[in-house]
Amino acid sequence: MIECTINGQVVQTKEGQTIYEAAANAGIKIPTLCHDERLKPHGSCRICVVEVAGARSLMASCSTPAANGMVIQTESEAVVTARKEILDLILANHPLDCLTCEKAGRCTLQDLCFQYDIEESSFEGKRKNYDKDTSNEFFVADQSKCILCGKCVYVCSQVHSTEAICFVDRGFETHVGTPFGMGLSESTCVSCGNCVSVCPVGALLPKRKEKYRYWETREVKTTCAYCGVGCQMNLLVKDNKVVEVLPVKGAANEGLLCVKGRFAHDFIGHPDRLTTPLIRRNGTLEPASWEEALNLVTEKIQTIRQEHGADAIAGFSSARVTNEENYLMNKLMRGAIGTNNIDHCARLCHASTVAGLATTLGSGAMTNPMADVKNAEVIFITGSNTTEAHPVMGAYVRQARKAGSKLIVADPREIELAKEADLFLKIRPGSSVALSNAMIQVILQEKLENKTFIEQHTEGFDQLVAAVAECTPEWAETVTGVPAETVRQAARIYATSNASSIIYSMGITQHVNGTENVMSLSNLALVTGNLGKAGAGVNPLRGQNNVQGACDMGALPNVMPSYQPVNNPETITRFEETWGVALPQGPGLTVTQAIPAAAEGVVKMLYAMGENPMISDPDTHHVKAGLEKAFLVVQDIFLTETAELADVVLPAAVFAEKEGTFTNTERRVQRVRQAVMAPGEARPDWWILMQLLNRLGLESVYREAKDVFEEIRRVAPSYAGISYDRIEEEGISWPCPSEDHKGTPILHVGKIAQGAGLFKPVQWHPSPELGQEAYPQTMTTGRILYHFHTRTMTAKSPGIEAIAPENYVEIHPEMAASKGIQEGDLVAIASPRGEIRVKARITDRVDSQVVFVPFHWSEGANVLTNGEVLDPYCKIPGYKVTGVSVEKAADIRS
Numbered sequence: 001m002i003e004c005t006i007n008g009q010v011v012q013t014k015e016g017q018t019i020y021e022a023a024a025n026a027g028i029k030i031p032t033l034c035h036d037e038r039l040k041p042h043g044s045c046r047i048c049v050v051e052v053a054g055a056r057s058l059m060a061s062c063s064t065p066a067a068n069g070m071v072i073q074t075e076s077e078a079v080v081t082a083r084k085e086i087l088d089l090i091l092a093n094h095p096l097d098c099l100t101c102e103k104a105g106r107c108t109l110q111d112l113c114f115q116y117d118i119e120e121s122s123f124e125g126k127r128k129n130y131d132k133d134t135s136n137e138f139f140v141a142d143q144s145k146c147i148l149c150g151k152c153v154y155v156c157s158q159v160h161s162t163e164a165i166c167f168v169d170r171g172f173e174t175h176v177g178t179p180f181g182m183g184l185s186e187s188t189c190v191s192c193g194n195c196v197s198v199c200p201v202g203a204l205l206p207k208r209k210e211k212y213r214y215w216e217t218r219e220v221k222t223t224c225a226y227c228g229v230g231c232q233m234n235l236l237v238k239d240n241k242v243v244e245v246l247p248v249k250g251a252a253n254e255g256l257l258c259v260k261g262r263f264a265h266d267f268i269g270h271p272d273r274l275t276t277p278l279i280r281r282n283g284t285l286e287p288a289s290w291e292e293a294l295n296l297v298t299e300k301i302q303t304i305r306q307e308h309g310a311d312a313i314a315g316f317s318s319a320r321v322t323n324e325e326n327y328l329m330n331k332l333m334r335g336a337i338g339t340n341n342i343d344h345c346a347r348l349c350h351a352s353t354v355a356g357l358a359t360t361l362g363s364g365a366m367t368n369p370m371a372d373v374k375n376a377e378v379i380f381i382t383g384s385n386t387t388e389a390h391p392v393m394g395a396y397v398r399q400a401r402k403a404g405s406k407l408i409v410a411d412p413r414e415i416e417l418a419k420e421a422d423l424f425l426k427i428r429p430g431s432s433v434a435l436s437n438a439m440i441q442v443i444l445q446e447k448l449e450n451k452t453f454i455e456q457h458t459e460g461f462d463q464l465v466a467a468v469a470e471c472t473p474e475w476a477e478t479v480t481g482v483p484a485e486t487v488r489q490a491a492r493i494y495a496t497s498n499a500s501s502i503i504y505s506m507g508i509t510q511h512v513n514g515t516e517n518v519m520s521l522s523n524l525a526l527v528t529g530n531l532g533k534a535g536a537g538v539n540p541l542r543g544q545n546n547v548q549g550a551c552d553m554g555a556l557p558n559v560m561p562s563y564q565p566v567n568n569p570e571t572i573t574r575f576e577e578t579w580g581v582a583l584p585q586g587p588g589l590t591v592t593q594a595i596p597a598a599a600e601g602v603v604k605m606l607y608a609m610g611e612n613p614m615i616s617d618p619d620t621h622h623v624k625a626g627l628e629k630a631f632l633v634v635q636d637i638f639l640t641e642t643a644e645l646a647d648v649v650l651p652a653a654v655f656a657e658k659e660g661t662f663t664n665t666e667r668r669v670q671r672v673r674q675a676v677m678a679p680g681e682a683r684p685d686w687w688i689l690m691q692l693l694n695r696l697g698l699e700s701v702y703r704e705a706k707d708v709f710e711e712i713r714r715v716a717p718s719y720a721g722i723s724y725d726r727i728e729e730e731g732i733s734w735p736c737p738s739e740d741h742k743g744t745p746i747l748h749v750g751k752i753a754q755g756a757g758l759f760k761p762v763q764w765h766p767s768p769e770l771g772q773e774a775y776p777q778t779m780t781t782g783r784i785l786y787h788f789h790t791r792t793m794t795a796k797s798p799g800i801e802a803i804a805p806e807n808y809v810e811i812h813p814e815m816a817a818s819k820g821i822q823e824g825d826l827v828a829i830a831s832p833r834g835e836i837r838v839k840a841r842i843t844d845r846v847d848s849q850v851v852f853v854p855f856h857w858s859e860g861a862n863v864l865t866n867g868e869v870l871d872p873y874c875k876i877p878g879y880k881v882t883g884v885s886v887e888k889a890a891d892i893r894s
Contacts (some may be wrong), residue, residue: 019061019072019399020048022467028075031083031112032661033200034149035062038159039252044150046086047112051076058082061384067133084116089829090147092123094201102146130175135185137799138263139196139206143175146203152176159758160256161398164189174757176203190785191799194264197247197255206263207799211400212238220675221248223662224261225320225655226788228542229253229370230664230731235656235675242268250663254371258391260788260800267654267796269674272638274651275680285639285649290681290691293648295580297607298695300631301337303757304604308598310338310584312545314603317344317555318610319547321685322651322660322672324708325859326546326553327561327610328689334554335579336696337415340566340588341603344555345611346547348618349589351874352509353540354551356518358563360526362754365548367537367668367747368378368501369733373398375535377497380490381433382410383507387417388785390505390541390665397503406497408490409480410435411507412780413852414845423490429780429850430881431480432508434764435487436520440475440527441468444492449495452527452528457752460759464523467761470682479764482845495528499535506543506782510880515873516762526757542665545655545791548662552716552734557588562716579717581698590875591617592867607633609685610652614641615790615858618877619833619867636686638792641858651682658684661727663734667744669722670731692845708735740745767881768869775831775883777849781861782880786852791856805859808839811886814848815842821888828889829853831864837889851886855879 001012006023013022018041023030033045041063049058053071061072075078100102103606113119118327122480150167153176157163164187168177178187196204217236224231232250235242238733245265247254247685267273277293278285315337315738317329326344333342346354354364361367373379373396383826387394394417398441401407401420409418410425410432418424427435444465445450445472454461473484480487494500502525508517522538530536544549546833554561554632589597593611597603599622606627617623634646655662657678676683686705693700702708706724713720721736732743739790747753770778786804789792794800809827821827825840836859846852855859865882 002066003069003211004066004068004072006072007074009764012622013066017066019050019059019064022066023061023072023074028074030116032062033108033147034151036155036198037152039151039154040158042150042154044148048076048084049079049082051079052101054421055161064227067303080116082603083112087113087116087118088121088123091118091121091127091187093127094147096120101202105509107202108200128175129265133183135183135187135190136191137207137802138191138259139193141176141184142203142205143177145201146176147201148174148176149200151200155194155198156617159399160192160194161402162188162190165195167467168410172432176318186359190391191259191263192257193259194247194256196259197262206244207290210242210243212243216223217243217335217797219246220673221671222656223545223670224257225545225793226258226260226548227390228544229390230662231257231392231547233257233261237675240676250670251669252370252666252670255391256392256395259786260794264680264794264797264800267637267793268656269679273647273682274639274681275682275683276651276864276891278646278649279384280647282632282639285646290683294691295649297633297648298692300605301696304631305337308604309589310348310764311340311341312604313337313596314341314606315590316549316591316606316608316611316613316831317342319345319544319550320610321554321671322658322705323549323712324334324660324665325419325609325685325689326550326555327684328693328711329709330554330561331579331698331700332689332693332696335581336693336698338461338584340557340584340586341594342555342588343591343594344550345591345616346551346556346689347545347874347876348616348879349506349543350509350540350547351876352511352514352518352871355555355874356515357522357538357540358371360519360522360758360760361531361538361748361752363747364551364563365747366539366542367531368534368539368744371396371471373397373501373503373539373744375404376400376405376499376501378406378408378494378500379502379503379536379560380410380494381417381503383509384503384505384541385415385507385782386409386503386541387415388504389543389783390783393541408493408835410490412850418500422831423486425480425482425486425490426847427480427482428766428847429778430511430770431764432472432517433513433520433762434476434479435482436524436761437468437471437764438473438487439473439494440464440524443495443527444468446492446641448492449527450529451869454527458526458757458759462526462528463761464759467763476505493821494524498685499533500528500530501536501539502530503539503541505541507880509540510876510878512767512869512871512878513765514871514876519760519762522757523761526759526798531752531757532746532750537746540665545664546662548665548667549661550719552663553712560715561712562718578711580759592870592875592877595626597622598630598691598865601629605631605633606678607635608642609635612636612640612790612792614645615855615860615862617867618862618865618879620859620863621834621868635685637682640792650688651680652688653678653682653684657682658686660686661709664731667733668731669719669727669734669827671724671727718770744882767878769866769878769881769883772883775885777851777884778853778885779829779831779853779861779864779882779884780857780880781865781882784856784892787854787856789856806839806840807854807860810841810843810846810852812844812846812848812850813842814888815851816842820890828887830886831863834863835864836863838861851884
């Protein structure tokens, strides 16, 4: 620590901190136009100058280190004079249209001119005059208002790491633009809007659908409802409508948002929202009262339970809703109805993570925080298109890469990060176990394993050695298509660093051997000791905003909240005492079992909350048959493809219309806050579930979501120490067993959660989808940046729909040429389950016999995927490997 004096106040600060930081630590505000704590200090605006005793000139506080004994004045006469001169010069080349500028009320330049009594410039001369760039779907760039502070350029390059904009020209003509003046829509811009968020003036502004002034709005801090990153954000509200979204600097997102979180909020108040309950009468869904709808659902539950037993009913909970609501769905199905037939979409994405990591490490969750990847010396990404599916996490990876971390990417497609990787391993779909085993074989052969860690923290090592003995890189080359020497290089790079992080997502999990894929990655981490420390770990990126929380809350057929097994007598006793009812024994049906059971007439009723299996589940035609045969209740925000088949539709509130918590992919429990009222008769999911609980005789009275969370704390040990008060400002990562516990950002520190890490030897086996003579090509599937899951929310955004209006297939040029397919042609893709027709995109991102189809659209990829052959451990289907035939569908190009 060093000591200096600022404005007569003695201030202690850490050595190496700037004067600006030292002042901020002491609560002394120094004005600035260009400073951002995430950026390297660059001193562009000079507004932050201060007077240092003994210095020959004023010094930029944002870039000058504080020194021991410094005497500093932040508002001396010389400082104020300098700031006035700077503002005078800025205004000489800045439009004075504050009366009509949309930035008014949130403009830093306006605030500083008010503070220092600058009303107009004393200078005359030539002014900049640039055409506005309106090509971006979400924001406008007006360089005539730019003050060249550089924040947009540096946030784009240093923080989000897209490098879409830069300084163009020199001297008076210097301005911010895109390379070659191509305009934002033609640049590498991904419309994240982070440049817009930091612009201190009106040079970058979101496109507004209606007029509002910032002082007419109020801000409500909440958690994003899109991917599992859990970004913190402020919803700006005017007249009960969310008019804009701004990022907040939370631990999960560090002030970043992606295009969906920043701009795709139209769904909140969209006119297509469900506003009243619907009941199917004479084949048509017709409006009904809540009393009618809830009574009908209650009567159906009671009748089916009486005639066919409780297990003839199955419920799908949701990764879209809050922890409190998933908990109540769990309570409804198990406590009020009496069945363990409860599951949700984690079955279709990360069930294999839960099963695999729980077996090998004792906890089926991300081991390290997302931002911790910046501490990694080596990052191994496999089965994750990180920059598109989890853009903020992708930004962290790029920051780490720029800081010197080595990057290995293994994927069937050349994703964006593959272009930046030290090694790109273009593996064949379904060959991940072969790659992991070969890397371990190299590590053992070259004696690169961490012997001390293995001896002290693992078991089953000898079995692993035997299992990988024959898995040479040469053998792996025949399976994966990756050259043997490249496999060796990857193994050496991963094993010889002090901290190597594994990042994966559904490219690993969504396979019929998904659990073994996960186990093989766990083996890789264990054999090198890359667990329980910063920059390391096995880090699954959960797909949806609260898929981690839904799992935590027991929205799975085999576990209660906090992963307490349903076949454990102590677990059953604890919940029976809390809920006051007898509970069912033994695991229930998964999503992938319940829908076929409905088609067979075994399951008579399906209750789907916030799930859209008509798009998200494999083999769409078979899914439809099951949904149509059962009595179907759908609780959702729009009349989705699934809701259209329902017998009863219950209108729910979106995240911005209710209170609660989400748990993000790093196990961080964060607050969700109500900003607006729900439309019409729509109600929070927790309220709807409470009504049904009471009608079915399980008395449950909750005044607010907080009451539900307090009940969760009593029965879920990993959440016991978390309260609304404790997470008011910043979330806490579980396990947090008591209120004096700080939470657990990194798992397995000092000791593996289950006592010892278990090596789980696995062998590679080809997918049953491969080698079909009638379906010789391989289809893989996944997300794209501009849409989310089943498009329920993103399809309501005009900007998103303008950029990504329709489905497509990526085809290698060789395959396209062999079949006479050109860019934009309609392509027929068929599997044993059906056929789809989509537009062709010719690209060498995929291999010559592999095609990629996004899964967001109806009548899309999941018409073709296999819902019958499942992972034996966790019943997840193999979305990522589907045998297909590919042919040109029409001679007329669109």
